Amino acid sequence: xxxxxxxxxxxxxxxxxxxxxxxxxxxxxxxxxxxxxxxxxxxxxxxxxxxxxxxxxxxxxxxxxxxxxxxxxxxxxxxxxxxxxxxxxxxxxxxxxxxxxxxxxxxxxxxxxxxx
Amino acid sequence: xxxxxxxxxxxxxxxxxxxxxxxxxxxxxxxxxxxxxxxxxxxxxxxxxxxxxxxxxxxxxxxxxxxxxxxxxxxxxxxxxxxxxxxxxxxxxxxxxxxxxxxxxxxxxxxxx
Numbered sequence: 611x612x613x614x615x616x617x618x619x620x621x622x623x624x625x626x627x628x629x630x631x632x633x634x635x636x637x638x639x640x641x642x643x644x645x646x647x648x649x650x651x652x653x654x655x656x657x658x659x660x661x662x663x664x665x666x667x668x669x670x671x672x673x674x675x676x677x678x679x680x681x682x683x684x685x686x687x688x689x690x691x692x693x694x695x696x697x698x699x700x701x702x703x704x705x706x707x708x709x710x711x712x713x714x715x716x717x718x719x720x721x722x723x724x725x726x
Numbered sequence: 727x728x729x730x731x732x733x734x735x736x737x738x739x740x741x742x743x744x745x746x747x748x749x750x751x752x753x754x755x756x757x758x759x760x761x762x763x764x765x766x767x768x769x770x771x772x773x774x775x776x777x778x779x780x781x782x783x784x785x786x787x788x789x790x791x792x793x794x795x796x797x798x799x800x801x802x803x804x805x806x807x808x809x810x811x812x813x814x815x816x817x818x819x820x821x822x823x824x825x826x827x828x829x830x831x832x833x834x835x836x837x838x839x
Contacts, residue, residue, distance in 0.1 A: 619766075643826050653814065655830035701768060705826065713784065714759075714828060716769040 612637045614704050616717035623692045624725050630677075631687045631720045633702030644678065644685045645703040648696075649719070658700070661685065663707075689722075697724045728752050732817050732831035739807040739838045747802040747834050749817030755829070756822045758800040759784070760792065762813040763833075769816065775800055776823065807838045 613636045623629035635644070646658040661669045661678050668676050673693075677686045689696055702717040733748045751758065759774040761784075771784030775794040789811060791803040800819075804811060817831040 614768075616768075645826070647828075653833040655816065655818075655828070657827055660826055713771055713774065714769075716761075718766055718768040 612639075612704050612706070612715045614702050614715050614717040616700075616702055616720050618720045619718070620721045620723070622723040622725055623689070623696075625692055625694060627692055628688060628690045629692055629722065631689075631700050631702075631722070633685045633687070633717055635683050635685065635702070635704050635715075637683065637704065637706075639706055641707040643705045643707060644676075645705070645714075646674070646676070646685075646687045647701045647703060647716075649699040649701065650695075650697070655701070659687065692724050694724050694726065697722055730817055730819055730829050730831040732815075732834050734834060735832065736835045737837070739804070739836065741807060741809060741838060743807050745804050745807065747804075747815055747817070747836070749800045749802065749831060750798050751800075751817075751819040751829070752798065753819065753821070753829065754797060755819035755825075756797070757825065758794065758817065758819045759828075760790070760800070760802045761816045761818065762786065762811075763816060764813050772802065772815075804836075807836075809838045812836060812838045 615634045642663045644661045648656045648658045659671045673690045675688045699719045701719045704715045730751045756777050760772040761769040770786050773792040775781045815834045818828045
């Protein structure tokens with residue numbers, strides 16, 4: 611099974627500053643999808659951004675962008691101009707694009723605190 | 727469009743009791759899943775279904791049963807609750823095998839005493 615590792619259990623950032631959350635993964639596949647989900651205190655999981663492995667261009671969604679390094683199997687999330695509403699648990703996730711792509715594999719999460 | 731609806735949101739069980747967590751989606755999604763979330767362990771897949779009448783085990787299936795008699799509903803049954811099953815449970819759905827966006831329910835907090 612694929613593994614997803616988030617090595618930062620907790621991170622903090624000053625409001626309006628930039629923060630980067632790290633994620634690495636282990637796979638032997640060449641085509642797959644990567645995701646970042648946000649889980650606020652309400653506990654509902656919200657998709658932040660996704661990246662297709664076959665695309666070289668890094669995905670961007672407003673203040674959220676990723677740094678996808680396929681060879682290094684690294685998928686970090688950059689949050690620019692951090693806002694108080696960004697405070698949440700962030701999960702990195704992996705999904706195969708092949709016939710075994712029924713499952714999403716999640717990291718253990720990074721708790722982000724935004725300091726006013 | 728309510729999305730994915732889970733009930734109950736909170737439940738306290740005694741060891742050995744059984745219960746069912748309900749999950750319903752109104753988006754006509756083929757794929758539905760149950761995850762549990764524990765501190766320091768992220769989300770782990772319990773069971774999933776790729777369509778009505780089809781279910782399969784995930785990473786941590788022991789102690790749980792599922793069925794998928796309709797496209798909309800995917801209940802999770804705890805057969806004989808144990809303290810180790812204290813967790814937050816999430817139901818999720820996505821349109822089909824190639825769908826990349828998971829729609830999660832709001833979660834169900836289960837405590838087994």
